[in-house]
Amino acid sequence: MKLSKEEIKFIDTYLESNEVIYSDIRQEMVDHIASAVEEKMELEREDFYHAFKSYMLVHKKDILKNNKKRWSFSWEAICQFLLFLVKPYMVIFGVLLFFFFKNVNVNLYFSEDFTLKNLFFVLVLTAILFQSGYIHFYLKKRFYTVEKTAVILAIIYYGHLFFFPVFGTEQVSYWTLTVFSFLFFGYVVFFIQELIKFHKHRFNYI
Known part of the structure; x- marks a missing residue:
């Protein structure tokens, strides 16, 4: 029946x-x-x-x-993200970032008024605002497949607070720059891919 x-x-x-x-x-x-x-x-x-x-x-x-x-709490999303990071094109991207930051001292382009830490804060904040606006103003409904990635962004944010120098006079090592640039831009690509997959099935939901 x-x-x-x-x-x-x-x-x-x-x-x-x-x-x-x-x-x-x-x-x-x-x-x-x-x-x-x-x-x-x-x-x-x-x-x-x-x-x-x-x-x-x-x-x-x-x-x-x-x-x-x-x-x-979504361990599933973290595992998917880690698997995404070891894909060949992401590994190549990470290697290119490493050689770029090793050979170019980007610290020289920042001052005490606007540090690298400030830049990463702005980038993460932009990603957070985009996701929030996308969910509340475009989707107008909450979807687990979209929001589950937020925990990854939170880890990147708190990680950058811990590993980046507190004061602008200290330089950020190329290792730190490589890791956090790789994680952040990797997250952006990962989130876009998750959105594409989500929209293929979106209209199956009530």
Whole structure:
């Protein structure tokens, strides 16, 4: 017995009210719950409301627990990013960055008023503002596949705060410049690729 659009929407609204905030995760859960409720209605000759209520009474805790595990912290995104960084074209890009920073002292182009640390802060802040604006003003919905990469950007940001000199008079080593330039620009390319993959499946979500 297939559920109506109104009944599927009811399940979606129910999950959203229980803090399943990401539309793509919610869609997976809706599909799973709808299939289970349809089977329950068929086998036990119940109407939608009673079948849904009895199913959620048993499975709600496990379903919502799974949701919290997925959006609290994303090791999956970090692993995907690390695998992306060792792709041949990224390795070549990293080598080119290394030789560039080793042979060009970019510290000479910065002063105490605007340091390399300030530049990286501006770059990371720009990326954060772009992602936030893209989600809130363009997508207007939250998607796990888009937001899961934010943890990578946070690691890069806090890493640059720790490894870059506190005072503008100190020079940044070419190793530090290579690593953080590689991570930041690698993240930008990785995020764009994730967006492209996301948009191929975007309209499958409610």
